[in-house]
Amino acid sequence: MNTLSLLLRFPHYRFLRKISFKSFHSNFTPGSLFPYIQSFNSVCLYCTKWMLPASDLKRGMCYQATVDQQTQGLCDKEQRLVDKLYSGLIQGHRACLAEAITLVESTQSRKKEIAQVLIQKVLSYHREQEKLNKGKPLAFRVGLSGPPGAGKSTFIECFGKMLTERGHKVSVLAVDPSSSTSGGSLLGDKTRMTELSRDMNAYIRPSPTRGTLGGVTRTTNEAILLCEGGGYDIILVETVGVGQSEFAVADMVDMFVLLLPPAGGDELQGIKRGIIEMADLVAITKADGDLVVPARRIQAEYVSAMKLLRKRSKVWRPKVMRMSAKTGEGISDMWDKMTEFHDLMLTSGELITKRRKQQKVWMWNLIQENMLDHFRSHLAVRDKIPLLEEKVLSGVLAPGLAADLLLKAFKDRP
Ligand SMILES: Nc1nc2c(ncn2[C@@H]2O[C@H](COP(=O)(O)OP(=O)(O)OP(=O)(O)O)[C@@H](O)[C@H]2O)c(=O)[nH]1
Known part of the structure; x- marks a missing residue:
């Protein structure tokens, strides 16, 4: 062996x-x-x-x-x-x-x-x-996620500007899971965060994923490292859509923030329960004008719902806040909470432990x-996949048996 x-x-x-x-x-x-x-x-x-x-x-x-x-x-x-x-x-x-x-x-x-x-x-x-920084990480990595239209880009524009005005260098990596099918980056084609993109202390970059979860992991993780090497001390990783990429992103950041619009249950149906469990902070967006009342209601609902979640940290309980990127209300408070989280995680040692686990x-x-790529392109397997998939789809073959047949073919012909 x-x-x-x-x-x-x-x-x-x-x-x-x-x-x-x-x-x-x-x-x-x-x-x-x-x-x-x-x-x-x-x-x-x-x-x-x-x-x-x-x-x-x-x-x-x-x-x-x-x-x-x-x-x-x-x-x-x-x-x-x-x-x-x-x-x-x-x-x-x-x-x-x-x-x-x-x-x-x-x-x-x-x-x-x-x-x-x-x-x-x-x-x-x-x-x-x-080492020079006494073992403290160079940058604060924050994941931002939420359903389409939640107000993510409007928030990042406002939040990013506030941070650069306070002397930070901010990098925004927007994970775009659709790029493999569209052949290009959807986010790149869209006019988003126009003001922030002109700011010399901000760097915005769509992060194409080649449509795979591994693609998110590899390119985004490495882009984070490069941005940190370039002196950016706050890295915001935005995920669009509601899918698997949020989970991948939650596994590569220090803090995971979920942005939710003040909308009813139907609009939030696409939000997976699992992703709420990953959130260190939930921000109810658009809390202005007529939306203040629904924003308060949603905030109260999430406060009680999150009490039932399993505690993931010894020093931090997830918070639910309200903010408006339009009026700027609550944005500074959010940053205060985020820095409080960062400090607590750092002093307790949980941040370093989390980062180590993430590396693994x-x-x-x-x-x-890599294994899957190799498996799929293996000579003994490649041609059999379409037929076996077809049989599984039509119910003729059990998925387990089809998997065993492919694995056997793979194993028998190294
Ligand atoms: N009233 C109000 N509207 C907002 C606020 N933030 C965003 N919006 C509006 O909400 C809509 C969606 O905002 P975006 O920032 O594009 O949302 P997004 O989550 O980036 O959307 P995708 O790019 O589709 O994922 C836009 O029409 C914004 O003008 C806010 O704080 N208050």
Whole structure:
């Protein structure tokens, strides 16, 4: 049994099982995934690059060795590109930040490799900066989500302006899950946050996801790191729509804020209960004019509903607030609450623990995505998928059996 199989079998398998089936809809069962993992040679190669020298890792050597190994693999031109982007980025040049994010978003395998070298360099820079900052994270990462029309972009415009006026550098990464089907970024085509986009201390960037949850994880997480490297101390990650991307985003930020309009039950039906459980702060938007009364009512409803939720933190109970981006009322109070959350989480040590766990989730989500890509394109499986899917759809074949057949085909022909 190779090293990866051992690693997967013992320390991480339970974890993999947990994340695989929490965030991911497929026909796999934990049992059926296991042989698939075992015979997964190319993923092993990918992973061993990172995980094999476990003893070295303990000594803190593996990481540096990997960076060196990757850097040595670059040709002069590629090395110059990485150096140019890295130095421009840390000097705060927006054009370099934009180019660096484009690089990490690339789907070309070589560009992905170059992007990883850049990311490693930025990570090393982060660690140095955090050390100088007495171990405190460089930036506050906030996820913002809500149903379409909740007032997210109007809020971010108003909130972002307030923050830049207070001396912060704000980056807005708008996760756009529809970009894979539209072939481009919907958010990019829309005129949103016009004033904030002209602000030199703000950087707004749609973050295309290639339509997969893994896409959200990879590109957005890496874009967050790059923005932090570029000196942005507040990172707002906005998710549009109501779907899975919110869960992915909640797993990569320090604080998750849910924006809800003062609307009736019907309009909020698309909101998943699970996402409310993830919220550290619920903000009822548009609390102005005729909407003040419904906003108060919705606030009261959410205050009582959230009392019933399981406590996720020892130091923080989720809050429900009202605000209006139109009048500006409640926006400053929201920031006060957010900084209170940040300070409490930081001093209690929960923030650092949360970030560490997120790193691990990030790694396993990426492995999961790579494994699935490999599975789907595997010679023994690729041609069988449409037929078996068809049979499952028409009810001729049980999903479990179809999954077993595909996994067997995969396993038998490595
Ligand atoms: N009265 C009032 N209207 C608001 C407020 N904020 C936003 N709106 C209005 O609500 C509508 C939707 O606002 P957006 O900011 O585009 O909402 P969004 O959540 O970004 O919407 P999507 O981009 O579709 O996801 C617009 O017509 C805004 O003018 C507010 O504070 N008060």
